[in-house]
Amino acid sequence: MWRHSIKPRPRWRDKVVEQGLVFPMTDLPDGTERPYWNESAWYEVTMDEVLHLERVTEELYAMCRHAASVMASGDRFTDEQLGLASGTLPLVRESLKRDDLSVYARFDLAWSGAEPKMLEINGDTPTGLLESAVIQWNWLEDVFPDADQWNSVHDRLVKWWSERLAEGRFPGNEAHFFNSAAETTGEEAMTVAYLRDTAAMAGLATYGHELEDLGWESAQRAFVDWGGRRIRTAFKLYPWEDMLDDEFGRYVLAGVEREPVQWIEPIWKTMLSTKAILPVLWELYPNHPNLLPAYFGDPGDLLEWVAKPLHGREGSNIVIHTVADPEDHVHEGPYDTSTMVYQEWHPLPSYEGNRAVIGSWIVDGVAAGMMVRESDGPITDYYARFVPHAIGTSPRPDADTIQTWLNE
Amino acid sequence: MTERRMRSAGITLGLTALMAASLTGCSSGDQPDYAAICVDPQTQTRTDDDECKDEREYHGSGAGFFWFYMATRGNGYVPAVGSRYNAGQGTYTIPRTGSGGSGSPTIRRGGLDRKGGDIGTITRGGFGKSGKGSSGG
Numbered sequence: 001m002w003r004h005s006i007k008p009r010p011r012w013r014d015k016v017v018e019q020g021l022v023f024p025m026t027d028l029p030d031g032t033e034r035p036y037w038n039e040s041a042w043y044e045v046t047m048d049e050v051l052h053l054e055r056v057t058e059e060l061y062a063m064c065r066h067a068a069s070v071m072a073s074g075d076r077f078t079d080e081q082l083g084l085a086s087g088t089l090p091l092v093r094e095s096l097k098r099d100d101l102s103v104y105a106r107f108d109l110a111w112s113g114a115e116p117k118m119l120e121i122n123g124d125t126p127t128g129l130l131e132s133a134v135i136q137w138n139w140l141e142d143v144f145p146d147a148d149q150w151n152s153v154h155d156r157l158v159k160w161w162s163e164r165l166a167e168g169r170f171p172g173n174e175a176h177f178f179n180s181a182a183e184t185t186g187e188e189a190m191t192v193a194y195l196r197d198t199a200a201m202a203g204l205a206t207y208g209h210e211l212e213d214l215g216w217e218s219a220q221r222a223f224v225d226w227g228g229r230r231i232r233t234a235f236k237l238y239p240w241e242d243m244l245d246d247e248f249g250r251y252v253l254a255g256v257e258r259e260p261v262q263w264i265e266p267i268w269k270t271m272l273s274t275k276a277i278l279p280v281l282w283e284l285y286p287n288h289p290n291l292l293p294a295y296f297g298d299p300g301d302l303l304e305w306v307a308k309p310l311h312g313r314e315g316s317n318i319v320i321h322t323v324a325d326p327e328d329h330v331h332e333g334p335y336d337t338s339t340m341v342y343q344e345w346h347p348l349p350s351y352e353g354n355r356a357v358i359g360s361w362i363v364d365g366v367a368a369g370m371m372v373r374e375s376d377g378p379i380t381d382y383y384a385r386f387v388p389h390a391i392g393t394s395p396r397p398d399a400d401t402i403q404t405w406l407n408e
Numbered sequence: 409m410t411e412r413r414m415r416s417a418g419i420t421l422g423l424t425a426l427m428a429a430s431l432t433g434c435s436s437g438d439q440p441d442y443a444a445i446c447v448d449p450q451t452q453t454r455t456d457d458d459e460c461k462d463e464r465e466y467h468g469s470g471a472g473f474f475w476f477y478m479a480t481r482g483n484g485y486v487p488a489v490g491s492r493y494n495a496g497q498g499t500y501t502i503p504r505t506g507s508g509g510s511g512s513p514t515i516r517r518g519g520l521d522r523k524g525g526d527i528g529t530i531t532r533g534g535f536g537k538s539g540k541g542s543s544g545g
Contacts, residue, residue: 181536211536212535214534214536216534224519227516228515228519238536246534246536247535
């Protein structure tokens with residue numbers, strides 16, 4: 001992978017906002033702002049590199065699904081150890097057994113050109129989706145119309161809804177979409193609106209509003225929307241561990257719904273959004289070339305490590321311990337740090353001072369594309385910048401070839 | 409032979425673009441403005457919700473089952489399934505303008521107590537309180 005500087009498109013900021021990106025800029029603590037969508041550079045990858053990343057991504061996802069069933073087995077962890085509401089794990093087991101519908105997930109990979117290393121998986125509430133699926137694709141159309149990009153995210157999302165709809169998996173052929181009012185940057189609303197668009201494109205009737213307006217109808221024993229319409233399938237971008245701590249989470253845990261809402265992502269994804277999966281993967285697949293050693297609760301034999309809270313996001317509450325630095329690097333944040341997972345320290349590659357992390361998408365179990373975010377510091381955090389990519393070595397395939405790939 | 413899977417064409421996203429343009433969510437009161445029961449207008453009796461499969465409107469003639477919309481403000485009393493309803497207390501037409509005059513009203517079709525009584529109450533706000541306002545990751 002190479003990083004190239006490039007002149008941003010004229011009016012780029014207006015363009016990406018028109019295409020749906022609500023925050024083209026990131027506000028900095030000193031009151032200034034800098035681009036979140038950074039098209040003053042682009043990353044070039046080769047086709048061979050893409051093929052390798054695809055294979056690794058799909059293998060890691062299969063490993064994660066296996067790890068989820070091990071984690072939920074009841075022998076390995078208690079709800080309390082995982083920081084989950086009491087009664088969560090039995091529901092996770094049922095969810096896995098039913099093979100509840102699940103659409104997507106995103107891996108964060110550290111990749112220096114050889115074997116990518118899995119830093120984590122965001123299996124429940126991954127974001128960066130619209131930027132990956134739409135904004136960087138439109139950038140490619142404008143800037144390198146003859147080049148290709150590793151990106152079938154959008155097509156695969158629409159395809160997923162279409163196929164499940166055709167199978168009759170959405171009662172009433174409809175779905176609700178909820179975003180939390182507590183998330184004020186617009187990121188959650190934007191991502192949920194985009195998912196809703198992909199469902200509408202596939203032919204579902206869609207409804208949506210803020211999660212806080214969702215209702216419980218005691219006589220029907222059902223969750224209802226703000227118009228009183230019963231909720232049957234619902235996409236939310238709100239973490240399960242929070243949902244189950246909420247007042248209405250009790251109804252889910254107690255199983256009192258007459259016909260339970262089909263939530264997307266499903267409850268088993270709690271296993272893929274806790275850092276506890278990292279040590280479990282290392283136990284199940286020791287010395288796997290794409291995993292880093294990781295331990296639950298203590299650093300074990302690791303000399304240099306990153307400690308991550310079980311339910312942390314955006315790099316918050318992370319601690320980095322290296323040999324060279326006498327003082328640990330601590331990242332402040334709001335998350336519970338009583339239980340930490342320790343992962344071997346694996347610095348991100350630096351491209352002229354920009355530390356790049358690969359976000360690799362899984363849609364319907366298939367590798368679907370990538371996003372690159374870069375940071376100034378060692379942790380990919382809230383201030384990370386999204387940089388588009390292109391495949392430098394291959395021309396864009398024709399329509400028939402694309403359709404063949406999608407149908408594989 | 410290459411195996412990579414590429415996306416095909418440009419896309420236009422209605423809601424996503426709208427979201428970016430407005431940057432504001434919608435909001436609503438706690439109760440729907442209207443609740444609908446399923447009725448047989450020829451006998452003027454309430455029937456099972458399942459009979460009303462779509463949102464067809466009754467225009468004063470024809471057989472079948474239709475939604476009957478009742479405003480939930482004021483005395484929202486509904487008859488039991490099988491009992492007669494008062495055609496003067498609601499409308500067969502889907503309400504189009506909000507009671508406050510702004511936007512579309514919220515409508516709830518079906519799900520009211522089969523035994524009749526007051527239009528049921530709905531608890532809200534049970535999700536989203538304990539969250540840390542930080543999804544994603």
